[in-house]
Amino acid sequence: MTAFLTQYAFLIAAIIKIAILVFMVLTVDAYLTWLERKVIAHIQARWGPRRVGPFGLLQPLADGLKFILKEDPMPTSADRTAYFLAPFITLMLALTSLAVIPFGPDFTIFGYTTNFGIADVNISILVLFAITALSVYGVALAGWASNNKYSLLGGLRSSAQMISYELALTLSVVGVLLIAGDFSLKGIVLQQQTATLGFLSWNIIGVGHGYGFTQIVGFTCFFIAAIAETNRVPFDLPEAESELVAGFHTEYASMKFAMFFIGEYTAMISVSALATILFFGGWLSPFPSTWGFTEYLPTLLLALLGAYAIYISIGYETTFGRILIPGVGSALIVVGLVLALIPDLNHFIQGPFWFVAKVFVFLFFYIWMRGTLPRFRYDQLMAFGWKFLLPVSIANVVVTSAVMLWRMPR
Amino acid sequence: MSAELIIFFVLAALAVLGALSLILQRHPIHSALSLIVVMVALAGLYLLQGSEFVAAVQIIVYGGAIMVLFIFVIMLLNAGEEEHTNFSKLANIAGIPLAVAVAGFIAAAILHSGQPLPSTAGEGTLTSTKALSMMLFRDFVYPFELTSFLILVAILGAIVLAQRER
Numbered sequence: 001m002t003a004f005l006t007q008y009a010f011l012i013a014a015i016i017k018i019a020i021l022v023f024m025v026l027t028v029d030a031y032l033t034w035l036e037r038k039v040i041a042h043i044q045a046r047w048g049p050r051r052v053g054p055f056g057l058l059q060p061l062a063d064g065l066k067f068i069l070k071e072d073p074m075p076t077s078a079d080r081t082a083y084f085l086a087p088f089i090t091l092m093l094a095l096t097s098l099a100v101i102p103f104g105p106d107f108t109i110f111g112y113t114t115n116f117g118i119a120d121v122n123i124s125i126l127v128l129f130a131i132t133a134l135s136v137y138g139v140a141l142a143g144w145a146s147n148n149k150y151s152l153l154g155g156l157r158s159s160a161q162m163i164s165y166e167l168a169l170t171l172s173v174v175g176v177l178l179i180a181g182d183f184s185l186k187g188i189v190l191q192q193q194t195a196t197l198g199f200l201s202w203n204i205i206g207v208g209h210g211y212g213f214t215q216i217v218g219f220t221c222f223f224i225a226a227i228a229e230t231n232r233v234p235f236d237l238p239e240a241e242s243e244l245v246a247g248f249h250t251e252y253a254s255m256k257f258a259m260f261f262i263g264e265y266t267a268m269i270s271v272s273a274l275a276t277i278l279f280f281g282g283w284l285s286p287f288p289s290t291w292g293f294t295e296y297l298p299t300l301l302l303a304l305l306g307a308y309a310i311y312i313s314i315g316y317e318t319t320f321g322r323i324l325i326p327g328v329g330s331a332l333i334v335v336g337l338v339l340a341l342i343p344d345l346n347h348f349i350q351g352p353f354w355f356v357a358k359v360f361v362f363l364f365f366y367i368w369m370r371g372t373l374p375r376f377r378y379d380q381l382m383a384f385g386w387k388f389l390l391p392v393s394i395a396n397v398v399v400t401s402a403v404m405l406w407r408m409p410r
Numbered sequence: 411m412s413a414e415l416i417i418f419f420v421l422a423a424l425a426v427l428g429a430l431s432l433i434l435q436r437h438p439i440h441s442a443l444s445l446i447v448v449m450v451a452l453a454g455l456y457l458l459q460g461s462e463f464v465a466a467v468q469i470i471v472y473g474g475a476i477m478v479l480f481i482f483v484i485m486l487l488n489a490g491e492e493e494h495t496n497f498s499k500l501a502n503i504a505g506i507p508l509a510v511a512v513a514g515f516i517a518a519a520i521l522h523s524g525q526p527l528p529s530t531a532g533e534g535t536l537t538s539t540k541a542l543s544m545m546l547f548r549d550f551v552y553p554f555e556l557t558s559f560l561i562l563v564a565i566l567g568a569i570v571l572a573q574r575e576r
Binding site for chain 2 (some may be wrong): 079081082085121122123126127129130132133134137140141144152155156160163164166184255261384
């Protein structure tokens with residue numbers, strides 16, 4: 001048995017990690033829709049979902065059930081193969097892109113050291129770009145196969161938009177690659193690590209690498225292009241509902257529509273994770289590593305959250321308010337205490353804690369923009385991508401290389 | 411049979427089937443999709459040979475950029491199914507024998523060369539990206555620049571042609 005375990009340790013670890021990651025990502029996707037509806041509702045001075053479960057927290061489950069139970073019609077003149085293939089391509093590529101993302105430093109469990117992520121590839125960033133390049137097909141095929149002029153226009157717009165912004169997306173990362181000298185995402189994170197500077201040594205600020213240089217321009221280009229690649233507001237022209245009904249997914253219903261939806265949210269997560277890794281130090285803590293006491297920050301946050309839950313429960317008179325909320329609150333406090341009392345566990349969760357925290361900042365930013373910005377016009381979109389974003393990201397490459405050459409020891 | 415050999419045969423079969431489907435499909439979009447399958451299978455073969463950078467670039471450039479343009483143009487022109495024409499008599503008579511002959515010559519040449527084909531595959535010997543760029547940008551810099559100049563000429567030609575239409 002032990003021999004079997006040691007021989008196939010890599011496979012077993014990979015399967016367990018894949019199962020955990022897929023489960024967590026799908027859950028986060030579901031609750032991201034809840035968060036999006038809540039945040040946008042509050043931006044627009046509404047309540048958002050609040051009927052299904054406490055604070056509307058069961059709404060994603062109700063939505064999922066509805067997607068599964070709905071009828072799944074197909075247009076009679078649709079191209080069957082491509083029509084079926086498109087949502088699968090979208091979802092599969094979106095989920096695959098998460099496989100190369102490192103969520104934390106390597107760790108050892110039961111004497112087996114493994115990387116915190118599914119695959120530790122030495123060209124992980126190129127793998128991500130390859131997946132981005134292929135993900136155009138999901139949208140383009142969906143639009144074409146539906147045999148509907150709105151869908152076709154949505155698919156065409158999307159292909160044109162993704163081709164245009166892929167250039168800026170790839171070029172904006174070159175600055176980071178130059179500084180890191182490495183295609184591996186793990187290597188890029190480790191290169192941003194210093195003992196005493198904390199967040200100052202992240203690529204976005206870039207102090208303390210000898211010849212590093214701030215990548216704030218690169219990050220701006222990257223994030224704008226990334227929003228366009230994920231077809232989100234203000235670049236959501238492929239599904240502009242006031243012009244194109246729903247764009248490329250007009251003819252999709254039921255689970256196939258849900259697959260596009262999950263694919264879009266997963267793409268948002270992987271792009272946010274990429275921004276975190278490339279420019280914001282990945283799983284690194286923003287504090288200098290000499291400040292050991294900052295490791296208790298997750299405990300402190302959990303305890304404060306628990307105390308707040310118990311505090312608001314005083315105002316309720318229902319069973320839910322009297323029992324459930326204080327229960328959840330005390331559970332949070334207990335989890336925080338457990339973390340504080342087991343140093344190994346606490347040390348283990350530091351990486352994922354900071355990583356997830358940074359990713360959620362970007363996800364919130366995505367939602368915030370959707371509640372704030374109007375949509376671009378199509379010609380504005382193209383002009384912005386080709387005449388502004390692309391030259392700026394090329395200039396960033398040139399300036400970064402020049403500064404690096406100048407600072408390099410000769 | 412080693413795992414590498416099994417993966418090789420799966421990918422090779424995928425590439426050949428994709429290529430066959432590319433020719434046999436009636437609709438241009440289906441042909442383009444088959445070509446994408448071929449490209450991705452080839453990328454897998456490169457990966458099997460230990461050149462991971464070339465594999466990634468194969469997918470990014472051929473699988474992504476170029477094929478997206480193909481599909482984009484087909485969708486934009488809204489090209490329908492191909493007209494089914496009778497093959498020319500010459501193709502009917504000489505086509506299959508010629509194809510068999512070419513394949514036979516290649517196979518014979520490989521089999522009679524007396525030594526196994528040079529392979530870069532081995533335990534943990536990945537072609538480093540650095541070595542590849544050194545070769546491309548130092549040893550072969552003039553052919554490289556010449557190629558980019560040729561592409562520039564092609565782009566300029568396309569622009570000139572498009573301008574003349576106005």
